[in-house]
Amino acid sequence: MSRTALRICPLCEATCGLTLTIEGTEVTGARGDRDDVFSKGFICPKGAAFGAVDADPDRLRAPLVRRDGVLREATWEEAFDAVAAGLRAVVDRDGPDAVGVVLGNPNVHTMAGALYPPVLLAGLRTRSLFTASTVDQMPKHVSSGLLYGDANAIPVPDLDHTSHLLLIGANPLESNGSLCTAPDFPGRLKALKARGGTLTVVDPRRTRTARLADRHIAIRPGTDALLLAALAHTLFEEDLADLGDLAPHLQGLAELRDALRDFTPEAVAEACDVDAGTIRTLARELAAAPTAAVYGRIGSCTVPHGTLASWLVDVCTLLTGNLDRPGGALFPQAATDRTPRPAGPGRGFALGRWRSRVSGHPEAKGELPLSALAEEIDTATGEGTPVRALIAVAANPVLSAPDGDRLDKALDSLEFMVSVDPYLNETSRHAHVVLPPPPPSQSPHHDFAFNTLAVRNQVRYTRPAVPLEPGRMAETEIMARLVLAATGLHGTDPSAVDDMVIGQTLGKAVTEPHSPVHGRDPRDLAGRLTGVNGPERRLDMMLRLGPYGDGFGARPDGLTLERLLAHPHGIDLGPLASRLPQPLKTASGKVELLPGPIAGDLPRLRQALRDRPDGLVLVGRRHLRSNNSWMHNVPALTGGSNRCTLHIHPDDAERLGVRDGAPVRLKGAGGEVTAPAEVTDAVRPGVVSLPHGWGHDRPGTRLGHASADPGVNVNQLLDGRALDPLSGNAVLNGVPVEVSPVAETISALT
Numbered sequence: 001m002s003r004t005a006l007r008i009c010p011l012c013e014a015t016c017g018l019t020l021t022i023e024g025t026e027v028t029g030a031r032g033d034r035d036d037v038f039s040k041g042f043i044c045p046k047g048a049a050f051g052a053v054d055a056d057p058d059r060l061r062a063p064l065v066r067r068d069g070v071l072r073e074a075t076w077e078e079a080f081d082a083v084a085a086g087l088r089a090v091v092d093r094d095g096p097d098a099v100g101v102v103l104g105n106p107n108v109h110t111m112a113g114a115l116y117p118p119v120l121l122a123g124l125r126t127r128s129l130f131t132a133s134t135v136d137q138m139p140k141h142v143s144s145g146l147l148y149g150d151a152n153a154i155p156v157p158d159l160d161h162t163s164h165l166l167l168i169g170a171n172p173l174e175s176n177g178s179l180c181t182a183p184d185f186p187g188r189l190k191a192l193k194a195r196g197g198t199l200t201v202v203d204p205r206r207t208r209t210a211r212l213a214d215r216h217i218a219i220r221p222g223t224d225a226l227l228l229a230a231l232a233h234t235l236f237e238e239d240l241a242d243l244g245d246l247a248p249h250l251q252g253l254a255e256l257r258d259a260l261r262d263f264t265p266e267a268v269a270e271a272c273d274v275d276a277g278t279i280r281t282l283a284r285e286l287a288a289a290p291t292a293a294v295y296g297r298i299g300s301c302t303v304p305h306g307t308l309a310s311w312l313v314d315v316c317t318l319l320t321g322n323l324d325r326p327g328g329a330l331f332p333q334a335a336t337d338r339t340p341r342p343a344g345p346g347r348g349f350a351l352g353r354w355r356s357r358v359s360g361h362p363e364a365k366g367e368l369p370l371s372a373l374a375e376e377i378d379t380a381t382g383e384g385t386p387v388r389a390l391i392a393v394a395a396n397p398v399l400s401a402p403d404g405d406r407l408d409k410a411l412d413s414l415e416f417m418v419s420v421d422p423y424l425n426e427t428s429r430h431a432h433v434v435l436p437p438p439p440p441s442q443s444p445h446h447d448f449a450f451n452t453l454a455v456r457n458q459v460r461y462t463r464p465a466v467p468l469e470p471g472r473m474a475e476t477e478i479m480a481r482l483v484l485a486a487t488g489l490h491g492t493d494p495s496a497v498d499d500m501v502i503g504q505t506l507g508k509a510v511t512e513p514h515s516p517v518h519g520r521d522p523r524d525l526a527g528r529l530t531g532v533n534g535p536e537r538r539l540d541m542m543l544r545l546g547p548y549g550d551g552f553g554a555r556p557d558g559l560t561l562e563r564l565l566a567h568p569h570g571i572d573l574g575p576l577a578s579r580l581p582q583p584l585k586t587a588s589g590k591v592e593l594l595p596g597p598i599a600g601d602l603p604r605l606r607q608a609l610r611d612r613p614d615g616l617v618l619v620g621r622r623h624l625r626s627n628n629s630w631m632h633n634v635p636a637l638t639g640g641s642n643r644c645t646l647h648i649h650p651d652d653a654e655r656l657g658v659r660d661g662a663p664v665r666l667k668g669a670g671g672e673v674t675a676p677a678e679v680t681d682a683v684r685p686g687v688v689s690l691p692h693g694w695g696h697d698r699p700g701t702r703l704g705h706a707s708a709d710p711g712v713n714v715n716q717l718l719d720g721r722a723l724d725p726l727s728g729n730a731v732l733n734g735v736p737v738e739v740s741p742v743a744e745t746i747s748a749l750t
Contacts, residue, residue: 005465006033006568008445010109011046011053012627014039014176015447016183017460017569018047025466027051027441037570038458039183044176045625049636053440058633058702059422060436062471071424071434076473080481082433084490086416090389091124091488097357099486100128100376100387104395105136105628111535112437114448116479117393119497123487127354127363128387134370135400136298137179138727139306141365145349146595147314149585151365152452155314155329156180157293158576159188159455162327163197164289166282168224168313169299169733170201173208174624178297181447181454186212188455198289200282202227203299204619205647205689206682217282218684220273221619222734224296225305225605227272228312229263231283235319236260238280240287244321249580252593256315259594262606271609286320291327293317299619302732305605306724311598318591323580330576331583334451335459335549335559336542339515346585351597351726357382361728369728370401371720377410389416391486393479398426399629399695402718402730403670408698420478423633424702426695435482437475441466446539459548459559460570461539476535498534502526502541509545516551525552530561548573597726604725616652618668618735619683620692620714629693632706644711645678647689648739653679656739663742666690668717668735674742675712688739690714692732 002023007030009016017036021029030050032043046053063079064071074082090098101121107113121129133141145151157165159182170178172185182188189199189212201213202224210216219227235241236257243250265276272279286292296313303309314323322328333340352362358375361368368376377387390411398404398411404426411417411430419428420435428434437443446461468474480494489496506522509515517525529544531537540561543549550558564571586592623642631637646664648656658664660679665672666688675690683689695713696706715732722731 002028007050007441007462007465008447008460009047009050010440010445011050011630012044012176013178013181013450013453014044014183014185015181015450016042016044016047018043018050020050020441020465022466025469027054027466033569035569036460037572038454038456038460042184042187046627046631046637049634050440052634052636053631055439056633058704059439060424060434063436064424064434066432071431079433079435080485080490083418083482084485086418086432087389087391087486088488090415094385094388096124096126097128098385098387099124099126099389099391100130100373101126102370102373102390102392102395102397103131104393104397104400105132106394106630108449110475111444111446111448112475112479113394115476115535115538116483116497119501120391120479120483120486123483128376129367130370130373130397131367132370132395132400133365134367134728135302135730135732137301138364138367138729139301139310139724140179142307142351142727143310143314145365146598147311147591147593148583149346149348149587150583151349153331153583153585154179154453155317155323155331156453156455156576157295157329158291158327159185159192160575162192162291162293164200164286164292165189165192165197166200166202166286166292166294167209168202168228168294168296169301170295170297171203171207171209171622173212175622179453180295181450198285204684204687205621217274217278220271221617221687222303223268223272223608224300224303225309225312226263226268226608227274227279228309228316229260229605230265230268230279231286232312232315232319233260233263234265234280234283235287235316237264238284240283241319242287242321243319245325246318246321246323246580249584249590250318250593251588251590256593259599259602262609267609271612286316291325292320292322293327293329299733301729303734304722304724304731305608306729307726308598308601308605315593318593324578326575326578331579332452332454332576333457333547333579334448334454335546335573336448336539337452337546339509339512339545340547340582341514343581343584343589345587345589348585348587357384357386361723364727367728369723369730370397371723371728371730373397373401374403374407374410374720378406378413388414390414391482392417392419392421392427392431394421396425396427396629398698399693399713400715402715402720404695404713404716405671418482420482424700425629426698426701429698429700435478437478438468438472442468442472443475444535456575457573458570459543459564459573461561461564462568476533480534495534498538501538502529505541516545516549516554520552528552536561601726613736616686616688616737616739618666618714618717618737619687619689619733621647621689623691626691626693632694632696633703635705638705638709644675644691644694646675646739647678647680647683649681649683649685649687650679651685652688653677656741658739658741665740665742666717667738669721670719671716673712673714673716688737
């Protein structure tokens with residue numbers, strides 16, 4: 001007999017509510033939850049394929065431990081014994097920095113990934129942290145840290161109320177949005193147009209989003225910061241800047257104007273390949289709109305000036321008075337955010353507190369560039385000890401980082417590696433121990449990170465839709481045991497990790513004057529927490545201490561876990577609202593418009609006014625049914641348009657002798673790959689596009705469907721040396737490449 005259960009979709013940042021159909025313990029169907037307070041029934045192909053993702057036969061069902069060079073199934077006890085022995089041997093001999101930690105993109109889509117890595121890093125005390133952020137959004141974290149004093153204070157566009165939205169390097173009709181959590185992003189854009197608003201898209205490809213736009217600007221890849229600087233310059237030059245209520249919260253306006261004086265529309269036009277008149281018109285339209293928001297994403301982050309572009313996105317929003325006001329860009333307030341502190345100066349944000357051992361890359365937000373992982377392992381020169389052991393959590397950097405071939409060899413040289421991953425993929429195949437989490441239907445879900453980026457304040461939580469299968473271990477317990485094994489406490493009850501965090505958090509909260517539990521007994525507060533396990537008790541604690549919480553009885557109508565469980569479709573907490581100056585944590589207590597590191601990087605942007613690379617440049621792309629390298633092993637999410645082909649404009653194809661469907665060779669600084677050509681005017685002349693996340697052709701994996709149609713790894717074209725200097729983010733777009741047809745063999749009967 002079938003039943004239904006609710007589940008928040010963990011397959012992209014839209015976080016849509018699902019209604020699952022379950023036969024026994026098998027998910028046989030998924031549809032949108034029409035009563036979900038946030039997604040209201042919207043579903044995309046990934047969510048509709050939840051059951052297929054959940055039941056993938058290639059998912060590992062038991063831990064793997066390497067014996068005599070071969071990964072074999074083992075018990076959980078054997079696996080964690082091996083983890084403790086392998087990691088502690090390296091830490092005791094070489095120190096904590098000899099253990100690297102890599103956190104992948106899927107990590108942020110789970111409760112375990114939000115709750116336990118910070119505890120692991122604090123206990124291990126390693127500075128060798130690498131995450132997917134530095135091949136994605138780290139420039140936005142850095143620019144926000146410098147502007148607002150908090151790297152996680154990222155304003156999001158008020159999609160439901162804005163009258164003019166400028167998208168740069170974003171394709172939410174296929175990605176569902178990123179750093180802007182918005183179920184049914186396509187519907188929200190169509191609603192914007194239906195109410196008379198304007199949508200402008202800046203992208204070198206005519207994407208599905210660009211086709212919806214009122215104006216599509218086909219910019220030369222990599223010049224986003226120049227275009228944005230010219231927009232800001234025009235706002236100053238034509239006296240269009242109108243700060244409105246923001247003026248008291250800003251510092252450095254005159255210095256900002258002076259710093260942008262060289263970036264006139266006429267000066268940037270040739271480099272951007274955008275007419276100066278178009279740039280001025282766009283600036284005027286932004287200024288004239290009743291409300292407006294500028295939103296930049298991965299296309300504007302993964303370029304040589306990613307941090308400057310991310311900074312200028314907010315500068316343009318600020319100069320038009322649209323930061324922190326409805327219809328502009330606002331700071332969300334998640335239910336599990338810390339108790340809001342009184343407005344006032346903070347500690348600010350610092351870059352480069354330490355540097356990588358080999359190339360001296362500065363840390364950003366506590367992380368080193370993922371591009372530097374291989375050299376940190378395989379290079380003995382430099383101060384300190386190379387990375388000799390690695391903890392990889394939901395990470396596949398062999399495909400996601402530049403020069404996967406070098407990293408592949410480096411991983412093979414590690415003394416010890418543990419991977420938390422449901423698959424034996426291109427990276428986890430190197431591990432000495434693989435710890436597989438259960439399928440998503442068997443896990444609880446709350447979006448700690450994505451609710452801090454949501455276009456509407458709300459809170460939702462779903463318990464596991466299916467009981468934990470015998471022999472499986474909950475992902476939260478896997479991560480808790482990993483913390484204990486890595487920090488010398490192997491064998492301790494895993495509940496001790498949650499108890500420790502609860503004790504530390506409440507112990508600090510009772511000392512803070514602005515806290516609702518100031519002066520109370522932390523042990524009494526801990527005893528009031530509800531939930532069936534440690535992770536639920538931690539969620540209850542965060543809700544109670546958060547901005548909407550009950551404060552452990554101080555606000556009787558406030559949020560608790562029990563109240564949330566009584567609302568299975570979630571609780572709506574209202575539209576985004578103005579919050580300044582409360583989110584600001586800069587030393588001045590104001591938005592610092594021209595931070596020192598930004599000013600120091602502007603000469604490099606001025607040099608870009610004179611640089612124009614010859615030949616073709618490469619950009620990536622994303623498919624609606626794909627999320628990086630996650631989904632290629634699910635038949636329902638591959639095929640059709642979701643193919644690893646090289647998009648090339650007809651003019652370029654004709655000039656190079658490339659035929660549609662024929663193989664072409666791409667050569668870059670890091671190597672070369674061969675892929676079938678897809679001749680299309682969806683890319684502008686001079687630009688070619690290859691999707692990210694493919695290349696499933698390495699031996700030793702267990703990805704049956706993906707390996708049957710492996711595609712090629714676009715990041716193999718990169719050597720890892722091209723980075724945005726402020727954030728350490730890899731340059732993945734606007735990369736020069738050589739393209740040539742592959743000579744076809746002609747056989748003849750003789």
